[in-house]
Amino acid sequence: xxxxxxxxxxxxxxxxxxxxxxxxxxxxxxxxxxxxxxxxxxxxxxxxxxxxxxxxxxxxxxxxxxxxxxxxxxxxxxxxxxxxxxxxxxxxxxxxxxxxxxxxxxxxxxxxxx
Amino acid sequence: xxxxxxxxxxxxxxxxxxxxxxxxxxxxxxxxxxxxxxxxxxxxxxxxxxxxxxxxxxxxxxxxxxxxxxxxxxxxxxxxxxxxxxxxxxxxxxxxxxxxxxxxxxxxxxx
Numbered sequence: 001x002x003x004x005x006x007x008x009x010x011x012x013x014x015x016x017x018x019x020x021x022x023x024x025x026x027x028x029x030x031x032x033x034x035x036x037x038x039x040x041x042x043x044x045x046x047x048x049x050x051x052x053x054x055x056x057x058x059x060x061x062x063x064x065x066x067x068x069x070x071x072x073x074x075x076x077x078x079x080x081x082x083x084x085x086x087x088x089x090x091x092x093x094x095x096x097x098x099x100x101x102x103x104x105x106x107x108x109x110x111x112x113x114x
Numbered sequence: 115x116x117x118x119x120x121x122x123x124x125x126x127x128x129x130x131x132x133x134x135x136x137x138x139x140x141x142x143x144x145x146x147x148x149x150x151x152x153x154x155x156x157x158x159x160x161x162x163x164x165x166x167x168x169x170x171x172x173x174x175x176x177x178x179x180x181x182x183x184x185x186x187x188x189x190x191x192x193x194x195x196x197x198x199x200x201x202x203x204x205x206x207x208x209x210x211x212x213x214x215x216x217x218x219x220x221x222x223x224x225x
Contacts (some may be wrong), residue, residue, distance in 0.1 A: 026137075041219055045212055088155075103160070103204075107156070
């Protein structure tokens with residue numbers, strides 16, 4: 001069982017909808033991440049939060065809006081998505097700083113945009 | 115451009131054999147190396163980490179690191195059909211840049 005919890009597990013939304021993905025970790029990690037993964041591809045980094053501040057935005061379109069309300073929570077707000085945004089969205093966390101900081105992934109949210 | 119290269123496979127091995135998965139990386143400043151296993155439709159699961167040259171064993175898994183050759187490998191002994199998955203190599207350098215993932219090697223263990 002993963003210590004990073006993502007909800008919902010599956011989400012179907014239309015192109016005009018607004019929805020949010022949620023992620024929670026209780027490992028005391030200070031860095032949290034959003035990744036997007038298409039079939040047969042490696043995870044693709046979207047955003048990194050470090051100590052609740054956005055530290056990396058990998059030129060993600062503005063229809064994806066991240067939010068980190070506190071050190072344990074990470075949200076991804078979705079608006080006006082396109083069908084090509086359909087993918088597995090992965091949240092991850094890691095200890096901040098130092099080199100021995102592997103990512104711990106949640107189970108992901110399977111998003112389908114119709 | 116920091117790159118991590120893996121053979122995409124599929125790598126097919128018979129049940130009980132040793133599966134050998136390989137990974138090369140371009141950044142000589144890389145410090146930490148991780149292997150993730152990902153079953154189809156599931157999220158990546160950390161199975162091994164290695165930080166210094168040599169071998170690190172954990173059960174049926176052995177990670178091998180050679181920084182001079184910029185090469186890291188994962189050996190799976192007594193391969194089982196349940197080991198069939200995609201194995202992602204990930205590399206972290208000494209800066210504050212995030213993990214760099216390879217494209218993954220798909221392993222198929224044939225019963």
